[in-house]
Amino acid sequence: MTRLQADVLVVGGGGSGLATAVRAAELGADVVLVEKNHELGGTSARAVGSVSASLTRFQRAKGIQDSLDEHFEDLGTLAGENVHRDNLALRRLYVENTGTTLEWLESLGIAFFGPMPEPPNRHPRMHNVLPNAGAYIHRLHRAGRKLGVRIVTDTRVEHLIREGGRVVGAECVAADGRRVTVRSKAVVLAAGDFSSSVELKTEHMGHDVARVEGVNPGSTGDGLRLGIEMGGRLLNADLALWGPEMRFVAPPRKLLLQMLPPVKALTACMQFALRFMPEGLLRPFIMAFATSYLAPTQDLYHAGAVLVNADGDRFTDETQKPWLDLPLQRDGVGYIVLDSRVAGNFREWPHFVSTAPGVAYAFIDDYRRNRKDIFHEARTVEELAAKIGVPPARLAAAVPSGEAPFIALGPVKSWIVMTDGGLATDESLRVLGPGDAPIPGLYAAGSNGQGGLILNGHGNHLGWAFVSGRLAAAAAVSEKAPATGVAR
Ligand SMILES: Cc1cc2nc3c(=O)[nH]c(=O)nc-3n(C[C@H](O)[C@H](O)[C@H](O)COP(=O)(O)OP(=O)(O)OC[C@H]3O[C@@H](n4cnc5c(N)ncnc54)[C@H](O)[C@@H]3O)c2cc1C
Secondary structure, eight states: OEEEEEEEEEEOOSHHHHHHHHHHHHTTOOEEEEOSSSSSOHHHHHSOOEEEOSSOHHHHHTTOOOOHHHHHHHHHHHHGGGGGGSOHHHHHHHHHHHHHHHHHHHHTTOEEEEEEOOTTSSSOOEEEEESOTHHHHHHHHHHHHHTTOEEEOSEEEEEEEEETTEEEEEEEEETTSOEEEEEEEEEEEOOOOOTTOHHHHHHHHOHHHHTSEESSTTOOOHHHHHHHHTTOOEESTTOOSSOSEEEEOOOSSOOHHHHOOOOHHHHHHHHHHHHHSOHHHHHHHHHHHTOTTOEEOTHHHHTTOEEEETTSOBOSOTTSOHHHHGGGSGGGEEEEEEEHHHHHTTSSTTOOSEEETTTEEEOHHHHHHHOTTTEEEESSHHHHHHHHTSOHHHHHHHSOOOOSSEEEEEEEEEEEOOOOOEEOBOTTOEEEOGGGOEEEEEEEOGGGGOTTOOOOSSSHHHHHHHHHHHHHHHHHHTOOOOOOSOOO
């Protein structure tokens, strides 16, 4: 048994947990961060990496005159039909802190380009990280180490410890079975969403959706469960901004861009190139940047493409909700098959094959050039069947006659990219218990602390992870209760 003591215990080492730990340490706290995986990063490391922010130096450099009120209102527009379910206090808190948080991330050595426009935002606010989302984790981790944050990986937080109505630490189990007890004045839950928890998905989204895999298998909703065990409750747990939806599988090997280290010389070159290079030259780069999980548009099916399963059969009306039926097929994978006439409709704006969330639109030729792993082309349907490994006769029966060459895009799978339910929190990110009273000693950040906030649009989930992490840290550090009993 290992015993640790700290001022602040952070549960989870993704974007929000690392931001919490670094900020708390900057404010003078002794911090322990516990991460269940061997690697830090969570979903944050898999993200495209955009953060939405207003009143930034990037906006000023482009002469963009933004305001907090406009940012606040635009988030309401983005929330669409769910706007009445939004937490307006947290929305206000969020917009008031995006600019300073971006500055703080830059001060840690994280580089951005942008901002890019994303209607209906009135002003460009989407700032994209360079060279990839791994930069957040790398830089925050480094800052945490320098500040003396104790990072314990391969260790899962199992239960929180409560004494006299106050949360005072957690019981954890290491991968080798060793038990670890951490005592602290405050605990910040930052353990990510529940897109891979069958139980929570079944409870809040129903059986059909529960079958659909989460993009990150580690997003098991542990932080939410820990908060609920202490008397917290989930808000907006039936909402998922992205999912279930169809996405192409990620490339088998990491692309060069995803492997680039976030060193200053490289990110400075990239910033320069992105400012001055013509778009044509940048397309392969942008495509690669956002390529990990590209979502094909439903317009393909309306134009005549069909969706077949791994046996070459059509199995659903693909213009309806194919993402609910695909998980029931063999291996849960499918291929989108189209002839050259249909493909010809997806060569240029506004007819794209996929959007790479907000960063770029990808057309059929982008796939032909840049995603050879999921782009298959043949002169006949039978030849195409051989290329994707399905029975030729069955594929021929499934695909309407058309013009050669024939194209198959895939494998495609159905995913829940993330869930939006978070614990009810106040504006200090304190987790609220019965009667909306704060649970002493317990805070939440990122997905865990989403508190009913609607984060539609691109760049707002990571934006919230960093904003809420910083704010939860400041509040947790001011927690006065003494930790009891255990030596350091
Ligand atoms: C493909 C993809 C692309 C995306 N792109 C963007 C984007 O460009 N912009 C944007 O704003 N948002 C994006 N998002 C969403 C965004 O990445 C997430 O909402 C955000 O990263 C959540 O951060 P977090 O800190 O709350 O959770 P995470 O980053 O998931 O961190 C949670 C951590 O807690 C750990 N953990 C879990 N349980 C325990 C436990 N019991 N004990 C200890 N540790 C535990 C996990 O292993 C994980 O490391 C994207 C999501 C996906 C899937």
